[in-house]
Amino acid sequence: MKKNSQKIIYLILFIGICWLFYPIARVGVFYFLDPPIDSPDLFNDKEVDDASRVNKIKHQGIITLTSDLNSSIEQMRHAFLRAKKEGLKIMPMGARHSMGKQSFQEGAILFNTLPMKKMEMNDGFLKVQVGARWLDVIEFLAKRGKTVEIMQSNCDFSVGGTLSVNAHGWQPAKPPVSSSVEKLKVMTVDGEIKICSREENTVLFRHVLGGYGLFGIILEAWLRPVPNKILRSTSQEIKVDQFPDAWEEITKDGAELAYGRLSVSPNSFFDTVWLSSYQAESEQVVENPASYVVDGKARLSRAIFRASLGSDRGKSLRHWMERSFGGELSGSYPRSRLLSEPAKVFGNHNPEMRDLLLEYFIPMNKFSTFVRQAAPFIQEEYNSLLNVTVREIAKDVDSALPYAKQDMFGLVMLFTVGRDLEKEQGVANMASRLIELAHGMKGTFYLPYRNFASPEQIKRCYPEFSEFLAQKKKFDPMEMLSSGFYKKYR
Helix, strand or coil, X not given: CHHHXXXXXXXXXXXXXXXXXXXXXXXXXXXXXXXXXXCCCCECCCEECCCCCCCCEECCCEEECCCCHHHHHHHHHHHHHHHHHHCCCEEEECCCCCCCCCCCCCCCEEEECCCCXXXXXXXXXXXXXXXXXXXXXXXXXXXXXXXXXXXXXXXCCEHHHHHHCCCCCCCCCCCCHHHHEEEEXXXXXXXXXXXXXXXXXXXXXXHHCCCXXXXXXXXXXXXXXXXXXXXXXXXXXXXXXXXXXHHHHHHHCCCCEEEEEECCCCCCCCCEEEEEEXXXXXXXXXXXXXCCCCCHHHHHHHHHHHCCCCCHHHHHHHHHHHHHHCCCCCCEEEHHHHHCCCHHHCCCCCCCEEEEEEEEEEEHHHHHHHHHHHHHHHHCCHHHEEEEEEEEEXXXXXXCCCCCCCCEEEEEEEEEEECCHHHHHHHHHHHHHHHHHHHHCCCEECCCCCCCCCHHHHHHHCCCXXXXXXXXXXXXXXXXXXXXXXXXXX
């Protein structure tokens, strides 16, 4: 009898230890068996796809441009003549991280802009060609003690793509990237080259920024850089209802970068926010800091993040790690280092799965209300939910199709689902409900992701859309610049 009791106790202890260490074991397995980080090439001489890998289409030719601007201009002019003669469509494409055919259309001629990456300092501004990726920009500026003022949170994207979707960053109290653009050099569909800015060709300027490539081909941009200071992180976990006030405080204290991360742990789901902010340690400027490398810390952070998919205890472990040790970028870093993390470090590498991004913009005073009301909808897709990041976007006064119509919080949601399009239906239904919820609070949603919104939802959330389409017809009467996104919503 005593031996049987001991066996039962040992069995219970063994089960308890297994239960306790299971999420850690998942992280370990993921760490060692994770596929390579290198991204596959997603286009060839017949087909092209975007980063979501569910939008593969056939094209009429990809014209690879070069850093020789005059040569590229001639290539594009010839392509426009051909398109006009043969009734074809044209679209520029860069890194293709949009998820709803925003950068290509079936049967179109495509301009591969990525080789267009020449840059130089010009009257205090960075003059950069449209195909440069942000990592190229960051490394170029770092050698001169400068860095990017506003960009996306990762560096994989092309400058042209970022301007075309008018992306925002994680700079508190800052508008989208359009606010850091001094002027643009643009080719219109008639082959003319125009300089546009807030003072010159203003209508074109406003419609190219956030125009999804539909108004002209951006060739070069003049961007305003900032000093590359050392920033130190501070972090705190706070209740959702306290988040707007806490955010206001870190902004007053001079935070240069900041983000919130809503808890997706089952014990605190959408109840708390992990708030990280970065302030300058001094006015000292760093020149030529070390380039970003995917080191052991980055790989471990990735393993903890990705291994939590579909696991309650995995998400709880990630939540505990963040509270105990801070985020993956805790400590002191040059601003350039904080901006140079590639999206692929935390992206999905499983060929059987794919990431879906959604983003909703909510007036800052409606943040906690939106979170509370959105929680039940999102809970329905809990197994596929990985992350919800919160950032501030100040009112956009530069673009013709603004998503930040006042100071907003942007909630960026990451889901990972099976490759089959049917697997995303639950997320699609949830997305539609969240659009309605956001609209009811005078909010809106981001357009570069999957096209889950109905045309009616687009028009209600973006009342400027009708005028946007009218201007499109003025600049491009034959609709030569066209995409899958435009085809669906025009």
